[in-house]
Ligand SMILES: Nc1ncnc2c1ncn2[C@@H]1O[C@H](COP(=O)(O)OP(=O)(O)OP(=O)(O)O)[C@@H](O)[C@H]1O
């Protein structure tokens with residue numbers, strides 16, 4: 333009986349993984365296609381399409397996306413930590429309502445949010461903010477719930493006795509935040525920030541309303557390109573941005589990768 | 600009289616209207632090892648947290664060397680604190696943990712290094728300075744926590760059940776070490792525990808707490824020898840407690856009539872003759888009389904039958920049923936020369952009137 337269950341368990345895992353990775357593998361394969369059709373011929377392949385990525389047409393949107401995602405990660409990181417600090421650590425009056433408010437954007441579809449932001453900006457006469465500033469603001473709204481949630485969870489799991497121990501050793505509140513609280517919640521915050529970066533970098537539904545023609549983010553550029561042509565450059569773009577995201581995740585993991593020290597000892 | 604380091608004046612604390620600590624008055628002299636001892640939930644941690652500043656008293660005043668602390672935040676009280684779960688900073692090495700207090704005070708690097716070395720040596724942990732806490736055993740972590748607390752040389756160290764996560768052998772070894780460290784440093788220790796053996800072994804003075812009030816305080820021996828209440832007699836050490844009525848027993852004696860039995864016990868504790876409600880006899884102060892010659896002249900002589908024998912290693916614990924269906928617990932040395940007590944055999948018990956302690960409740 334248990335053999336059957338074990339078998340079904342592994343079958344499910346293999347199926348899920350296949351379902352997730354097979355399309356990706358097809359895209360990767362297609363990016364090496366020797367013809368301009370999106371195909372894959374195992375014995376003939378070329379790197380030419382990747383060369384095309386260095387053209388301004390792809391490089392500019394990529395740099396814009398990186399710039400926006402970086403700023404979104406930083407801004408939502410700072411705001412998320414501050415919000416979590418007020419809600420969990422200081423327990424300001426109405427902290428539950430505050431948390432609910434911060435999480436509320438999650439319940440609005442992105443398309444609705446996009447339309448709302450465009451309408452809002454034009455009603456108050458700030459159409460000039462469309463483009464990069466609006467993109468950054470919108471992505472921050474989108475990413476903030478995740479960052480706040482993750483920072484809040486880290487803070488809630490933080491052993492209050494550590495704070496008390498530091499206090500009894502003469503550490504002021506500022507010193508405790510700097511030397512104890514922040515280092516302890518760093519892994520959670522870094523995960524949140526990584527997520528914010530990815531959310532911004534990959535976003536389409538919200539960005540599509542906010543970009544300025546000729547100054548588009550990478551995913552929007554891909555969408556626009558797809559309307560006219562489907563060739564292996566597309567696949568190459570996707571593979572390259574996938575590789576980029578994986579690198580970013582890896583780097584953040586490295587920076588915050590002292591999780592080994594966090595377990596054992598005191599809890 | 601020594602200087603008073605810490606003084607609690609009519610301190611009370613309620614949580615959501617429920618009183619947890621009630622009108623506590625306590626003076627802790629400088630350099631003493633004082634244990635706050637009591638069962639779980641009696642308010643020990645709450646009291647310690649009020650001294651440390653993490654809880655604000657609902658009423659009353661806490662003074663450190665005469666100065667009221669009610670408006671002083673914990674970080675400026677200059678009291679060391681050792682937690683039951685150690686609360687070591689997991690992202691810092693042992694040396695960084697121990698040096699933390701001095702670093703926060705802006706002490707120079709070289710002075711910190713010297714102080715850390717000294718503190719680690721005093722808890723016998725030199726050589727582990729570069730390790731992270733998770734790479735240490737429980738006992739080592741507890742020593743680091745201790746070193747961290749004493750490194751800034753606070754005047755008072757507060758310890759909340761610091762040994763309760765350690766195994767018995769280590770706990771017993773650490774008792775002696777803690778006491779030695781305390782004596783070497785001449786620091787005032789306020790030690791919270793629910794383990795009466797621990798408190799007896801280490802303390803200069805024990806404060807027995809019960810349901811938020813002090814049941815009794817004094818030197819360990821005097822509390823053991825003269826428990827003030829039934830609770831203290833029961834909680835500190837083992838005891839046979841019998842409800843009694845007192846009657847004058849002639850000069851220097853009190854006769855205690857054990858309720859519901861014809862037994863009369865003679866006690867030489869005449870101080871509280873009017874208010875006696877029960878008496879306490881420690882199991883080890885009941886003697887098994889084997890010599891008929893001695894039996895004859897005994898003040899308190901009881902005959903009984905052994906109902907149960909528990910071998911505790913060095914001692915045997917006997918349950919003896921005496922007349923009136925009363926059961927007495929008796930402790931005797933196992934290596935007792937001569938006859939070994941046998942189950943269901945008849946024995947004669949002797950109790951010195953000195954050992955019949957009187958209680959007022
Ligand atoms: N923050 C709090 N809010 C409400 N009640 C509390 C709080 N802290 C403690 N209490 C209550 O006060 C009582 C005393 O708690 P305290 O922690 O002082 O006990 P203790 O003597 O240290 O017990 P233990 O030996 O189990 O640690 C308990 O009944 C506890 O439930």
Ligand SMILES: [Mg+2]
Nearest residue numbers: 643644645759
């Ligand atoms: Mg406690």
